[in-house]
Amino acid sequence: MLSTLNTMWSDLVGFTKVIGGGIVPYLAAVTVYIASSLVWGTRWYIILRRLGSRVSFKNVYTAIMGGILFNNITPTLKLGGEGFRAAWLRLTEDVPTERSLLSILYERVTEVPGVVIVALIAILSGLGNYLGINYLPAIVPFILTSSWIRNKIDEVRDRLRGDVSSLLRDWRLTIQATLLSVILWFMDMLRFYLIALAVGVHLSIGAVALLSVSYLVLSFGPTPAGIGFVEGGLTGLLVGLGVPVGSAGLIVLGERLISSVLSSLLGLLLVTVRGGIKLFKEASRIAREEQRIGKSKDSASIGLV
Numbered sequence: 001m002l003s004t005l006n007t008m009w010s011d012l013v014g015f016t017k018v019i020g021g022g023i024v025p026y027l028a029a030v031t032v033y034i035a036s037s038l039v040w041g042t043r044w045y046i047i048l049r050r051l052g053s054r055v056s057f058k059n060v061y062t063a064i065m066g067g068i069l070f071n072n073i074t075p076t077l078k079l080g081g082e083g084f085r086a087a088w089l090r091l092t093e094d095v096p097t098e099r100s101l102l103s104i105l106y107e108r109v110t111e112v113p114g115v116v117i118v119a120l121i122a123i124l125s126g127l128g129n130y131l132g133i134n135y136l137p138a139i140v141p142f143i144l145t146s147s148w149i150r151n152k153i154d155e156v157r158d159r160l161r162g163d164v165s166s167l168l169r170d171w172r173l174t175i176q177a178t179l180l181s182v183i184l185w186f187m188d189m190l191r192f193y194l195i196a197l198a199v200g201v202h203l204s205i206g207a208v209a210l211l212s213v214s215y216l217v218l219s220f221g222p223t224p225a226g227i228g229f230v231e232g233g234l235t236g237l238l239v240g241l242g243v244p245v246g247s248a249g250l251i252v253l254g255e256r257l258i259s260s261v262l263s264s265l266l267g268l269l270l271v272t273v274r275g276g277i278k279l280f281k282e283a284s285r286i287a288r289e290e291q292r293i294g295k296s297k298d299s300a301s302i303g304l305v
Contacts, residue, residue, distance in 0.1 A: 022198030026254060029194035033258050034266075036187040040064055043110075043180040047103045048095070050173050055093045062270040063088035069267030072260050073224055091282060092274070106167050110177040114185035115216070118209045125206020127241075188212045195254040201247050210237065215255075231256070 041061035048055050066088055067081035086100035167173065189208040196203045203211075211234060218233040219226040231252050238248035 022200065024198075025194045026198035029191045029198065029254070030258055030262065032187055032191045032194065033262065036184055036191070037061070037065065037263075037266075039180055039184055039187065043177055043184075044103065044107060046176060046180075047106055047167075047173065048089075048100075050167075050170065051099055051103055053089075053093065053095045053099060055089065055095060058274065059089065059092045062274040063092075065263065065267035066271045067267075068263045069271070071224070072264045072267075087282075088271075102167075107177065107181075110174060111181045111185075113178055114182040115213065117182060118185050118189065119213050121209035122206050122213060125204060125209070127206050127210045185212065188215075191258070192251075192255065195258070196243075196251050198254060199247050199250040201243055201251060203241075203243075207241050210241075227260075 038061070041057060041064050044064065045055065045057050045060045048060065063085040067085040070084040071081040082101070082104050085104065086095075086097045089095040089100050090097050189205070189212050192208040192211045193203055196208075214233060214237055215230060218230045220229075223229065234252045234255070235245070235248045238251060239245055243251070
């Protein structure tokens with residue numbers, strides 16, 4: 001953890017020396033990120049209240065930022081952060097873990113339209129080849145014949161038939177959550193545009209859409225916050241789009257300073273103020289335990305196939 005924080009600090013120092021006159025758009029990007037995290041908190045808060053949990057927004061927001069911190073310092077493929085969110089609300093608001101995980105799964109379903117819209121923007125801008133569209137014919141048969149993935153699809157489908165599908169029939173809630181999800185994706189695109197502008201690069205709407213979708217995929221790399229995967233992938237995309245290597249590196253660095261460094265510091269501050277490091281460690285322990293149980297179940301399922 002200490003080495004990760006030291007690396008982040010070195011990146012911060014280097015970036016501030018280079019950004020110079022682009023400080024205004026970069027501060028705007030920081031503001032957009034913080035605003036988007038509040039929108040995310042509002043979405044989850046609305047869903048939890050609809051499920052009957054009388055939670056406070058402060059604890060909901062702390063759970064989200066703490067989950068981001070957890071993902072940024074541990075190699076959990078982003079899944080650990082979801083477990084941390086559920087554990088935090090269990091410890092601070094007495095919300096059953098099953099209910100929190102249900103709300104998170106519902107969140108993910110309502111994000112699908114936003115992902116599709118952003119991907120379509122990239123495709124209609126002539127950048128579909130960067131999304132691997134040409135490789136889908138080879139990828140789909142592999143996915144459909146993979147027993148592990150097939151089991152996961154069946155598991156999610158069974159869940160959708162139950163609790164999540166009943167939530168989706170609540171049209172008012174689904175429309176609210178979906179609109180907030182779409183807003184979050186466009187704020188993500190705006191953040192990328194402002195960061196690029198800060199280093200003197202004007203990206204098209206298709207380019208920022210491509211970066212947003214690509215970041216989602218690359219961040220699932222098996223390292224804390226997808227370190228290495230995100231930097232290499234996004235830099236390669238930007239260079240492929242015609243951005244000079246130096247500028248591409250600065251754009252990616254600027255984004256990581258917000259999504260990794262700023263988010264981690266904000267998460268650390270919130271969990272310290274709201275519950276203390278002891279509570280953070282307990283929530284982290286529960287999240288890791290839930291993840292180990294999940295992996296054990298997956299291994300058992302694979303062994304039975």
